[in-house]
Amino acid sequence: MLKVEKLQAWYGNSHILQGIDLEVKTGELVCLIGRNGAGKTTTIRGIMGLTSRVEGRVMFDGQDVTKQPTHTRNGLGLGYVPEERRIVPGLTVRDNLRLGLLAAKHGGREADVIAEVAETFPRLAERLDQDAITMSGGEQQMLAIARALVSRPKLLMLDEPSEGIMPVLVDEMFELFARLRDKGTTILLVEQNVELALGIADRAYIMDQGEIVYQASAKILLADAAIQERYCSV
Amino acid sequence: MWRVVDPLDVFLLRIFILDGLTPDLIALQLFTGLALGAIYVLLALGMSLLFGMLTVVNFAHGAFYMLGAYAGIALLGIGVNFWLCLLFAPLIVGSLGLLAERFLIRRLYGRGIDYPLLLTFGLSYMMVEVIRIVFGTNGLPFETPDALQGASDIMIGYFPTYRLFVIAVAVVVLVALWLFLERTPYGLIIRAGARDPQIVRILGIDVARVWLVVFGIGTGLAGLAGLLAAPLQGASPEMGASILAESFVVTVVGGMGSLVGAVIAGVLVGVVVAMTSLFAPEFAQVAIFALMAIVLLIRPQGFFGRAGLMS
Numbered sequence A: 001m002l003k004v005e006k007l008q009a010w011y012g013n014s015h016i017l018q019g020i021d022l023e024v025k026t027g028e029l030v031c032l033i034g035r036n037g038a039g040k041t042t043t044i045r046g047i048m049g050l051t052s053r054v055e056g057r058v059m060f061d062g063q064d065v066t067k068q069p070t071h072t073r074n075g076l077g078l079g080y081v082p083e084e085r086r087i088v089p090g091l092t093v094r095d096n097l098r099l100g101l102l103a104a105k106h107g108g109r110e111a112d113v114i115a116e117v118a119e120t121f122p123r124l125a126e127r128l129d130q131d132a133i134t135m136s137g138g139e140q141q142m143l144a145i146a147r148a149l150v151s152r153p154k155l156l157m158l159d160e161p162s163e164g165i166m167p168v169l170v171d172e173m174f175e176l177f178a179r180l181r182d183k184g185t186t187i188l189l190v191e192q193n194v195e196l197a198l199g200i201a202d203r204a205y206i207m208d209q210g211e212i213v214y215q216a217s218a219k220i221l222l223a224d225a226a227i228q229e230r231y232c233s234v
Numbered sequence B: 001m002w003r004v005v006d007p008l009d010v011f012l013l014r015i016f017i018l019d020g021l022t023p024d025l026i027a028l029q030l031f032t033g034l035a036l037g038a039i040y041v042l043l044a045l046g047m048s049l050l051f052g053m054l055t056v057v058n059f060a061h062g063a064f065y066m067l068g069a070y071a072g073i074a075l076l077g078i079g080v081n082f083w084l085c086l087l088f089a090p091l092i093v094g095s096l097g098l099l100a101e102r103f104l105i106r107r108l109y110g111r112g113i114d115y116p117l118l119l120t121f122g123l124s125y126m127m128v129e130v131i132r133i134v135f136g137t138n139g140l141p142f143e144t145p146d147a148l149q150g151a152s153d154i155m156i157g158y159f160p161t162y163r164l165f166v167i168a169v170a171v172v173v174l175v176a177l178w179l180f181l182e183r184t185p186y187g188l189i190i191r192a193g194a195r196d197p198q199i200v201r202i203l204g205i206d207v208a209r210v211w212l213v214v215f216g217i218g219t220g221l222a223g224l225a226g227l228l229a230a231p232l233q234g235a236s237p238e239m240g241a242s243i244l245a246e247s248f249v250v251t252v253v254g255g256m257g258s259l260v261g262a263v264i265a266g267v268l269v270g271v272v273v274a275m276t277s278l279f280a281p282e283f284a285q286v287a288i289f290a291l292m293a294i295v296l297l298i299r300p301q302g303f304f305g306r307a308g309l310m311s
């Protein structure tokens, strides 16, 4: 589904990604973990075409998308929930969802899609006509996820969705990710919440200083306290 | 901007001198302010749209306004009637705006505010020069269409029909623009793109295409304003220069990027100018800038501007 080859990225003159190789197969839930500043966000932004200077190759769904603009990548089925959530202020919850639906290719009716969202996220259903930015952090995160989902992406990339969210909601959210994966959405999940993430993931990559330093099945990693200690403890 | 130009103003002034300041006279002058404000609103809406969405401070906005008047003259010259001019002049100007965006301004997005500012500054000089070459350096008259000549009774007195018409057109445009922005998918993209173009891209929408449309709308509105102003003051290559400064004031007072702000500030500045013209005509021009200074001292971001938009 997704294959990243020797991806390098720069911010100005600082060389951030040193050559990332990473693969997510269809139907997998893959986790990308690592300390603050390891380059996880930069990797995802690179995959989405949002970094200004990159080298290497990004293959998605059998196509080389390295040169494609961000909106085209979304159109091919690449969904992305950014770390900052980016709920559009001044727009209602409904309008934020509509925005996610505008470019969707599946042609589902707006009412049906919103009903689907309401089922998955009852909290959002109660707040459809509220200015989205006035919602709590957890609700905004739900909305960001829902907004990425309405276009039914083939691969959903989530950047630290559990950041700053109360534990009950985090559990709920991770259950949702597992369910989505079981229903066929491929997922690339960036997380600091290592144990929870590994609990639902199939495989994981560990990043440090702009490089992939370790990869293994989630089960093995979960059992390997030494590795976790070395790369993930804050 | 027009001041005491048509006979009706002279007529009003005469009542003023003979009868003193009657409430009706003030009310009529208020209407004059509204008509002037209508032109400002159309200009400032476009400016604010371009700034809010594209962070382009369009120095060529006055020149597009001027082109609107000359497009009208050209169209009337080939026998098109005024009502169709009302449609086609903004379309012509908007199309030129599209070309300017597509081939010039687009290259400068993301390079800071000064590049497009300098480009549009240069562009405005070129447009004025081209008009001078084609239509001559002198101003040209612009007939008020027959159906809109004379004055109409508006209960408090007689008011020039054409100015009522200008107010009406501005109201119609406002409602249409509002519906477009609030009720259509395109409007949704524009509203979202003004706040956060990146998320719009992430959600699969080609923002560049939207920006093109926005530029067309903004410049088209300027063209419409120029066409509407032409029967009041004629057309001249320089007509855009002075109104540019005034519409900047309106845009800044309303809050850069705010459409509601553009409307309220446009009307306010129009009324302030009209009222100052009545009491102290020589201060009309100064009043605009005094108003801006006061507003900016109290509220640096303008009425509806978001703080820190420029940073």
Ligand SMILES: Nc1ncnc2c1ncn2[C@@H]1O[C@H](COP(=O)(O)OP(=O)(O)OP(=O)(O)O)[C@@H](O)[C@H]1O
Pocket: A011, A014, A016, A034, A035, A036, A037, A038, A039, A040, A041, A042, A043, A083
């Ligand atoms: N816009 C930017 N300009 C310059 N440097 C940046 C920028 N964004 C990130 N960096 C640098 O790039 C490196 C990787 O950052 P990145 O955001 O990818 O890390 P991360 O693994 O997502 O961290 P976190 O867990 O804190 O989100 C860091 O050293 C960071 O300081």
Ligand SMILES: [Mg+2]
Pocket: A040, A041, A042, A083, A159
């Ligand atoms: Mg990050």
